[in-house]
Amino acid sequence: METIKTDICVIGAGSGGLSVAAGAAQMGAKTVLIEKGKMGGDCLNYGCVPSKSLLAAAKRAQSFRSGEAFGIKAQEPVVDFAQVHAHVESVIAAIAPNDSVERFEGLGVKVIQAAARFTGPRTLEAGGYEITARRFVIATGSRAAVPPIRGLGDVSYLTNETLFELTECPTHLLIIGGGPIGMEMAQAHKRLGAEVTVIEAGKALGKEDPEFAGIALTALRREGVTIHEERGAEKVEKTASGIAVTLAGGERVEGSHLLVAAGRTPNLEELGLEEAGVDYERSGITVDARLRSSNKKIFAIGDAAGGPQFTHVAGYHAGIVIRNALFRLPAKADHTSIPRVTYTDPEIAHVGETEEEARARYGRVEVLRWPFAENDRAQAEKQIEGMAKIVTDSHGRILGASIVGAHAGELLQPLVLAKANGLKVSALASAVVPYPTLTEVSKRAAGSYYTPTLYSMKTRLLVRFLRLFG
Structure with a gap:
């Protein structure tokens, strides 16, 4: 096994990890970047970029229906969903070079495309290498959480990682989860021709100001999105034509596809955090204000750190880590002015x-x-x-x-x-x-x-x- 000694080793090539790696390398630090999946992580491949691209297409479709107020005859658009999918893929492809292996190797970063696992407080293994670093940064992001709903494991369902692979519009999309992802995708697919039903155990858009959430939800309902609030899914089962969800209270809703958008869980399994002396919980790695874990040589940023789950937060965390790890400045993360946006219309x-x-x-x-x-x-x-x-x-x-x-x-x-x-x-x-x-x-x-x-x-x-x- 080949040994590498480096200044900074970053695990995860999503938004935060890429920012740390690029910044560290350009400031003269020897940098190793490890990614077992796609470069660009969730945001580029399964999250922000494809979802906003789909929403942009849906907004264009909706403009056909809303011209009468301007003296333009309204009409139902003809949506080619395969072309919509191609549009989403083209946007990802346009951005991908910025996050590519080639770009980062050009910056002087050693990129290893493999899974990483700590073997001790200062070492890890990945792709046949044993890596020792002065500082490690865990930027492994998160994935869709799978709620404990009876029958869910026995059916085929979509998450944000598979939703954007569809080349045909669902006939009737059922969505479990009425948070930002669920409501954005509900409106997008409704505008592109699907029937949509959202199932939320609590209040839809429950983290937003209730007055403002109400305005957005009224708009979605007016467009034809069915929203069940405070009636969670109790059972999921296959049907002859697709899938059915039984709600609390017994109502049964049938659809062609099911999207699970019920929160996120950090990607921490198989990292060997115990061997590294890193404390963590289900919500993420325990960090101090400087984003250091219980092992002060190991930082955690973005979704892995259990804080606000936004791409811009991961980027902000990257700057905090650079100041701490490279310049030994006691920079601290302050989340009191972190903005958020739900991209419904x-x-x-x-x-x-x-x-x-x-x-x-x-x-x-x-x-x-x-x-x-x-x-x-x-x-x-x-x-x-x-x-x-x-x-x-x-x-x-x-x-x-x-x-x-x-x-x-x-x-x-x-x-x-x-x-x-x-x-x-x-x-x-x-x-x-x-x-x-x-x-x-x-x-x-x-x-x-x-x-x-x-x-x-x-x-x-x-x-x-x-x-x-x-």
């Missing part, structure tokens, strides 16, 4: 605390709202369904913000910047934004903080008083 974007969380923590808070219906660009685009909400403390400091509506993920960025830098709503309210744009929604919401004062009786009296001086 309308989108839901959020950063910081929700209104409910802020009230529980602070008691008295200010809640500022501004509807899309009072935005001129939204009216011109016929995209008036939505709202911006900013939650502040009594001094106007932003605690959290949410936007539901068209392009909410893009519109959130000024609020993320304000939240991350401890800015008050005055910074947003005083900014000049171009007219007419949707960005005015958050500016108007921020400006509403001052409305009670600006138009109060005290202000009126002051204006009358100053009038006396000419």
Whole structure:
């Protein structure tokens, strides 16, 4: 077995692992990158990239149905699902070179395409190599969790890893799980021609602000998506034409395909974490604020670390690890200003605390709202369904913000910047934004903080008083 001694060994070539490997190599560190599956990991091959590509196709299909308000005759689109699949594959192929073995070997990274297993606190084996490193980074990501539903193991079902292989549109797609993945794929497939039924044991989009989740769910139901909330799946079975799910209460729903989108579980099996002295739980590896495991030479990032399961979090973690591992700086991860977006139509974007969380923590808070219906660009685009909400403390400091509506993920960025830098709503309210744009929604919401004062009786009296001086 060949021995390799290196500065940093990264396990997992998803978003976070690739960022660490590229950064370390370009800064002069000897770097080994190990990946047993596809380069680019879940995000490129089974997650963010294919799902957003499918949603883009679905949005184009929906535009055929929604032209009458603009004087354009609405019609049902002719969807070639095989071509939709080809579109998704082409997007993956366009991005793949950035994550390829060739690119990383060109950066000076030693890439090993094999499974890795720790054999001790400072060593692991992979692909016939024994690797000793000054620092290890576990960036193995996560996979779809399989809930303990009776009969599920006896049927063929889809997860995000197999859904995008379909070249024919499902006749009736059943989805177990009403979180972001489930609801995004529900709307996409409905718009592309499938009947869709979502089964959720709790509240659909339950992690979002209930007011905003309600707006998105109303839109999905209006498009024809059937959503069963607080009625989990109790049994799954084969039928002559596909599959059937029995809900709590006894109702039976039949479909042609089943997608399981009921959460994620980290990929930690067979890593030999016990031999490495790394503590972990079902939710992920136990890490400190510097993302170090119980073995201080081993870091964990992204989904493997059990925190927020977003690609951008893995990328953020990569920067924290680089500062710690290469420069010995005590950089710490701070998740209080991590944004998230659910890419339904309308989108839901959020950063910081929700209104409910802020009230529980602070008691008295200010809640500022501004509807899309009072935005001129939204009216011109016929995209008036939505709202911006900013939650502040009594001094106007932003605690959290949410936007539901068209392009909410893009519109959130000024609020993320304000939240991350401890800015008050005055910074947003005083900014000049171009007219007419949707960005005015958050500016108007921020400006509403001052409305009670600006138009109060005290202000009126002051204006009358100053009038006396000419």
